[in-house]
Amino acid sequence: MQGEREHSERPTTGDDDVAGRLALAVGRLNRRIRSATGGLSHGQLSALSTIVRRGPLRPSEIAAIEIVAAPTITRVVSDLEAKGLVTRNPDPADGRSFFVTGTQAGNDLLLAARSDRARAVAAILAELAPEDVEALRAALPALEEAAHNARPAS
16 A cells, blocks of 8 residues: 555656656655754754864855855854864964864764664565665665765765
8 A cells, every 4th residue: 555655646748757766755755764964954964074174174165065054154163163062272373263063072973873774774664575775785885876966075
């Protein structure tokens, strides 16, 4: 019954609507694993990940990577700093600016959130038939390339 319902929700433009079907599937999967964010919003978790992986960074660099406005990143960095997940250090070359660096607590939270998300995805995969899991495994290189290409140049 569930399979019939899901098939009836597919776009009526035909099976060749890869973009629409992929967007719908990714959105639904994302909602299923959304709670595994370590108590942070999605935006906070994404920014923290960027800071931990690529920091230290200026807020303007974080905003460019995250594709958000400067006031949004200012708020996100302030929230992360208040939680002890990042620190601000003055930019020696520009006294008006600062660098944001992840703390050990930020790194630990990020690792825990990634583990929680991986467990959530594993539970989803466990609901699938083995041939569907293999199809997803075969699609991973293309999905990873698409995700990589979607990032802004740095």
